[in-house]
Amino acid sequence: MNKKRTQISLLLLIALTTVGQLKAQSLKKVIDKAFENAQQQSLLMAKKYENQPRRLPRSFEGGKDTSSDSRWWCSGFFPGTLWYLYENGKNQDVLKYAKLYTDRVEREKYTTDNHDVGFMLYCSFGNGLRLTGEERYKEVLLTGAKSLATRFDANVGLIRSWDHNTDIWQYPVIIDNLMNLELMLWAANYSKDEKFKKIAVSHADKTMIHHFRPDFSSYHVVSYDKKTGLPHKKQTHQGAADDSAWSRGQSWGLYGYTYLYRETKDKRYLEQAKNIANFLINHPQMPKDFIPYWDYNAPQIPNTTRDASAATVMASALIELSDFVDADLKKKYMKVVDTQIRTLASDEYTAKLGENGDFILKHSTGAFPFKSEVDAPLTYADYYYLEALTRLKKRL
Template sequence: MSRPTLLLSSFIALVIATATPPPELYSPLITSKIRTVAQGESNPATYPQYTDSTVGKWQYFQPDIWTSSFFPAMLYALNTRAKLCGTGDGDTWVELGRQWSTGVIPLETKNDVGHDVGFLSMPFVEEYYLNPTNQTATTAIQAFVADLDARFSPVVGCTRSWDTSDSDNFEVIIDNMMNLELFFVGETLTGNHAYRQHAISHADKTMQNHVRADGSSFHLVTYNATNGNVIFQGTAEGYADNSTWSRGQAWGLYGFANMFLHTHDPNYLMTARRMANYFIQNIPSGGVMPWDFNAPLEPARPADSSAATIGATGLLLLAEMEMSLSPANTSGRDFWTNAAVQILADTTSFAWRPEFQSLLSNGTVNNRASPPNNSTGIIYGDYYYVRAGNELIGLELANCSLGLTQ
């Protein structure tokens, strides 16, 4: 199996080689901020999605949106951290995770989220891993995976994005790579092997039609629903149809590394490497992750700290996949982990905000909105920040005591 082609300049490679995890990844502020939000649970349930851009106060939304499960999933991530760090409060985080998941349960039978039910399922998947007999978790997973599978077209070979079932235009966004995890969990739970085949088909089509020759990606591909032909390649979130939206690139990087985890198909590993190389190469020299890699610098190009944390977590997963090879690819592991640590260090430097309710600032929710929604804290940016910190401990590249050095 081929090794990754490392294309960074010697300057960037030197910087990455000396990167160390930022102590903020393990700051007591993380647990205190998240605990404060968790103890303020509302009735009926609402969920934090992003903050305002001035004082960093969370904005809350009704459950029927794609981001609702990130906060309860983050509570489960803190249970993982409690185990890694031996703090003894894991059960408390699990109980809070269960409480915060209850507002998502009605969405099992009716929701307007569409293709992103994979994100909605996250806390239930975490509960399932803790206790495979938990009926709440298994019921939710079965409902959400059936919902996602109903969006699959054997003609196109993908799950459909958004709700345009009455249209001949079958739209697929690269974000959907993140929802394929649900298909594999669903297969394990139900024994329905069609779920696995649909995940593979979707990933193969995405690899073919979303990923460009240089490893960059289209955000959106539109197919003809009748014959499966590609009729458009472009974006609904990025700067331009021929540009690369950084968060979409991060979704794809993570998604293909995850597909290799579940299938061991070397094509997925090679695709993840290509996307990772593009992601790393196109970060500006100052380390601030742009909203779109090809957006003009003037007027001031917004940052997106969420793209950085998602990408860093994807790089750490890719590093693990390099070590799963026989023989293990230690040079690939070192390269991806060092790149991830550098991204996390740079992102912490410009976006860590003790005064915000969120952990990070400088996220871009939607720069194409009117007015643009950027310079905020974002719940999924925070979630992957915590996840990345956990992964570094698991890889023995950081330890919990780092936070004590602040």
């Protein structure tokens, strides 16, 4: 009898293992197809702008391409997209274009008038350095980190985001700025200059105190009094209302505290990331496919636009965060990611070859209140999508 039960148990185990393997293989096929589509589409994009010096793709609205020079905060994302494609396909044409478009962003290493240097340089030169070891890229990144450090005020304890609207904000800091601290932490490790880490930690700590509400949603903009170093205004710039949860901003927070834990091993950052994840996953206005509306409190829900970019940033962060939590949370996070990736890889969100302005994903939202890039493709949606696919592929 015991022998028979053992045989049945073994058969059941084999069956369950097979089901698990089939599911993993199925997701692998989804990922492989997604990379194939992304490479074809991105090569079309690269060729389109190849002979337009300094131009980089931005979006596609009203049937027309929109592009920018390196000054636009998104300039590093298309080069970064190409680097992820090269990492996963080793296509030499992709490598050629990754280097070409990365070089178009180099002048931003001297940028001191905004906080987006991390987005611009770490997504482009950072990935290029990681994959090729190109020595020249180190100088670009370190110079960029030094430029970004000039925007840190020790009295306030944060890196200033914007210099405009001085009649409203004294010292504005946006939640997006968390994403630029990764460049500072790289610079600290590379140069052995602790100044960079101190700036990053100070910014992360003060953001955790003043940007987040009790439910772990965050404001978009917090402006600080330059004399006291304390907030004098908390609001949104791209969300539905000052007290709403602008979806991409929530994803920035999740992503930021996840990598901050990876780099510092400070458990406060891990707990912050877990709490933000809990807020997002269990939000009553989160759709079943986990592709958020542009704001979790948008008054038009469900008759309003989604933001695929918020989903891609969230997915990439959850994949990494799953490495730092217990088995139950890991399973919960990866189930969400599985749903997100399958949805984004479907025809509903993935563009057909040659369509969508040669961007990979559809249905992102840039700045809804300003009617800018609404239900449109965005370079950072594509970038974090490929980062999520890369991270997920390594875990299968």
